[in-house]
Amino acid sequence: xxxxxxxxxxxxxxxxxxxxxxxxxxxxxxxxxxxxxxxxxxxxxxxxxxxxxxxxxxxxxxxxxxxxxxxxxxxxxxxxxxxxxxxxxxxxxxxxxxxxxxxxxxxxxxxxxxxxxxxxxxxxxxxxxxxxxxxxxxxxxxxxxxxxxxxxxxxxxxxxxxxxxxxxxxxxxxxxxxxxxxxxxxxxxxxxxxxxxxxxxxxxxxxxxxxxxxxxxxxxxxxxxxxxxxxxxxxxxxxxxxxxxxxxxxxxxxxxxxxxxxxxxxxxxxxxxxxxxxxxxxxxxxxxxxxxxxxxxxxxxxxxxxxxxxxxxxxxxxx
Amino acid sequence: xxxxxxxxxxxxxxxxxxxxxxxxxxxxxxxxxxxxxxxxxxxxxxxxxxxxxxxxxxxxxxxxxxxxxxxxxxxxxxxxxxxxxxxxxxxxxxxxxxxxxxxxxxxxxxxxxxxxxxxxxxxxxxxxxxxxxxxxxxxxxxxxxxxxxxxxxxxxxxxxxxxxxxxxxxxxxxxxxxxxxxxxxxxxxxxxxxxxxxxxxxxxxxxxxxxxxxxxxxxxxxxxxxxxxxxxxxxxxxxxxxxxxxxxxxxxxxxxxxxxxxxxxxxxxxxxxxxxxxxxxxxxxxxxxxxxxxxxxxxxxxxxxxxxxxxxxx
Numbered sequence: 064x065x066x067x068x069x070x071x072x073x074x075x076x077x078x079x080x081x082x083x084x085x086x087x088x089x090x091x092x093x094x095x096x097x098x099x100x101x102x103x104x105x106x107x108x109x110x111x112x113x114x115x116x117x118x119x120x121x122x123x124x125x126x127x128x129x130x131x132x133x134x135x136x137x138x139x140x141x142x143x144x145x146x147x148x149x150x151x152x153x154x155x156x157x158x159x160x161x162x163x164x165x166x167x168x169x170x171x172x173x174x175x176x177x178x179x180x181x182x183x184x185x186x187x188x189x190x191x192x193x194x195x196x197x198x199x200x201x202x203x204x205x206x207x208x209x210x211x212x213x214x215x216x217x218x219x220x221x222x223x224x225x226x227x228x229x230x231x232x233x234x235x236x237x238x239x240x241x242x243x244x245x246x247x248x249x250x251x252x253x254x255x256x257x258x259x260x261x262x263x264x265x266x267x268x269x270x271x272x273x274x275x276x277x278x279x280x281x282x283x284x285x286x287x288x289x290x291x292x293x294x295x296x297x298x299x300x301x302x303x304x305x306x307x308x309x310x311x312x313x314x315x316x317x318x319x320x321x322x323x324x325x326x327x328x329x330x331x332x333x334x335x336x337x338x339x340x341x342x343x344x345x346x347x348x349x350x351x352x353x354x355x356x357x358x359x360x361x362x363x364x365x366x367x368x369x370x371x372x373x374x375x376x377x378x379x380x381x382x
Numbered sequence: 383x384x385x386x387x388x389x390x391x392x393x394x395x396x397x398x399x400x401x402x403x404x405x406x407x408x409x410x411x412x413x414x415x416x417x418x419x420x421x422x423x424x425x426x427x428x429x430x431x432x433x434x435x436x437x438x439x440x441x442x443x444x445x446x447x448x449x450x451x452x453x454x455x456x457x458x459x460x461x462x463x464x465x466x467x468x469x470x471x472x473x474x475x476x477x478x479x480x481x482x483x484x485x486x487x488x489x490x491x492x493x494x495x496x497x498x499x500x501x502x503x504x505x506x507x508x509x510x511x512x513x514x515x516x517x518x519x520x521x522x523x524x525x526x527x528x529x530x531x532x533x534x535x536x537x538x539x540x541x542x543x544x545x546x547x548x549x550x551x552x553x554x555x556x557x558x559x560x561x562x563x564x565x566x567x568x569x570x571x572x573x574x575x576x577x578x579x580x581x582x583x584x585x586x587x588x589x590x591x592x593x594x595x596x597x598x599x600x601x602x603x604x605x606x607x608x609x610x611x612x613x614x615x616x617x618x619x620x621x622x623x624x625x626x627x628x629x630x631x632x633x634x635x636x637x638x639x640x641x642x643x644x645x646x647x648x649x650x651x652x653x654x655x656x657x658x659x660x661x662x663x664x665x666x667x668x669x670x671x672x673x674x675x676x677x678x679x680x681x682x683x684x685x686x687x688x689x690x691x692x693x694x695x696x
Contacts, residue, residue, distance in 0.1 A: 065431060067389055068389050068392055068393055068396075068431065069431060069434055069435055071389065071393050072393065072396065072431075072432075072435045073435050073436070073437075075397070076435065076436065076437055076460075076462050076463070077437060077438060079462045079463075080437055080462045093438035093439075094438065095438070095440055115389065115390055115393070118390060119390060119393060119394055119397075119467070120467060120468065120469075120470040120473075121467060122468075143468070144465075144467060144468065145465035145466075145467075145468070146465055146466045146467060146468045146469065146506070147465075147506050148465070149502045149503065149505075149506050150502060151499060151502060152495065154495040155495040155496070155498055155499035155502070156499070157495070158481075158494065158495040158496035158499050159477060159480075159481060159496070159499050159503075161484070161496070162477070162480040162481040162483075162484040162485075162496060163476070163477065163480050165480070165484055166479070166480035166481075166483045166484055168476050168479060168480060170472070170476070172470070172472040172473045172475075172476035173473070173476035173477055173480050174419070175394065175470075175473055176469050176470075176473030176474065176476055176477045177477070178394070178395065178398040178418055178419075179398050179466040179467060179468075179469060179473070180466075180477075181402055181417070182398070182402065182414075182417030182418045182419075183416065183417050183418075183419060184417070190557060190559075191559060192484065192487065192558075192559055192560065193483050193484070193487070193517060193559060193560035193561065194559070194560065194561040194562070195479050195480065195483055195515070196562070197476075201475060202470070202471040202472040202475055203471065205471050205474065205475045205509070205512070205513065206471035208509060208512040208513075209471070209474075209507055209508050209509045209512060210508075228512070229511065229512045229513060229514060230475070230512065230513050230514075231513070231514045231515070231516070232479065232482075232483070232514070232515040232516060232517075233514075233516040233518075233563070234563040235561075235562040235563020235564065236563065274511075275511060276511065276514070277511070277512065277513070277514045278514035278516060281516075303541070303548055304541070306586050307541065307583065307584065307586070310521060310583065311583075339665070340665045343661065343664045343665045343689075344661055344665065346546055346657070346660070346661065346664075346685070346688075346689070347685075347688050347689050347691075347692055348546075350692045350693065358693070361693070362690070362693050362695065364667055365686045365689050365690045365693070365695075366686075366690070366695075367667060367668060368663070368664065368667055368682050368683065368685075368686035369683050369686040369687055369690065370683075
């Protein structure tokens, strides 16, 4: 095993140091410990090494060189490999150490990243302060943001083409936000609801607007995010839940305060289903006052519930 | 013999270790071991490997030169490893997400070393402004954190979502944390005389009592976690869920699930409070039905009738 580690280090050094790409034959002549003489075993062993280096994020380029026919040649470009000097100070490294220990994410990526920045400085944090979820497609989409690459994915059975400006964690979920090319409008998508792997296009495909703030793309509340015809809803909330609702929507949503502590709030609804859920979760502490069609929708929903419960095949009538 | 370590983690470590030593000649083995989370013995094994590595044709002037004198390490002839490997996207986002989350916690120093470190990191990743983390500045988070640090009891007016009722209780705040988009305080509740987890955004008002609790009473593991664990006494309910309600299967603890035709499911789940089930049935509407026991079969209709009364329908 030490032999293999030795060869992986030597292979990396050789590919970094070389001025021209090297073919497998050339590498086999140079790199120690030697690759097998048998060509099939040699290729198999080299592919395995290459895969291990790729998994670590070591960017091996495959190039074709004149005079070598169909043979491929390999090298590592310095610009692909070397981390620029961030100029981090010891207090900055210590602060990142605290962040990585206080905020728990799935996996070791944070600590592995810290090692590249100079390892653990200071004592870190003792207890977890926050847990942050990690969604499989997150790293790929963040890389697309970084490289300004257009992404394509399927979202709730619809194909979307997005110029991604950022990724945002809010309400406990990750969103990718940007310019939806088909709809020619700003959009946010919950990353864990994207079907399958997003397809990442070529780098440098767009220029994000100056001073873009991805956080603004994920609006203050999920129910104000949707595709329904916008409507301004007014909701009466009783005293016991009024404080919570005002905290959630902000003071500016309050259009009336009543003597008994109840409030009337106004909010822009573009997602009627999410709005209905929000009102119903307040149980009988809330009432949709208007507009009339939104109120009628709520009443119809409750009417259906009042008659359709019970066993699926029950035929008993109510009322 | 100890089990052989895997190649990849060791290679990863060596590629981070060597640039650090090159930039800090004379760094001690002890410091390196702490910094890179490895035992001194293992670190020495890494260092012993290096003099066998280098460039072809592996003559003395092409091999990495390592010297350890009085525990101080120096490396020469490894210029090609003088910078660490770039961060992978996963590493970059893990560091930025953790840093931004911590910076978003109420009371954190937004001009301090963490903020400047994150700016440098974003700059290097070419991702300036490309990542935002909002942990929500819930009203009482910083007061509760101070109280937990000072072991001070607090009195809270708390809205129980599951029971739909307000109550006033004195708690010993053990730990304040953020998870799944909300802030929580794990505490000893003097009213329930039990460990309880409270959602900070459901605390209506909060008063410091001036009394202190014994920090030794705080459990090692930080107190109750987030998962609702049903007790044997909790009633079980059988629900039919339509295809639109399939997400319930994923997001709630379920005792059993039976897939039905057309994307529907039949599930059995434990119910701690009827108000909780009432709310679930009200929001799911035609996508859920109670199949048993009979005690629950009129729950949604009853709740709907109560709400209809608000709208002036009897």
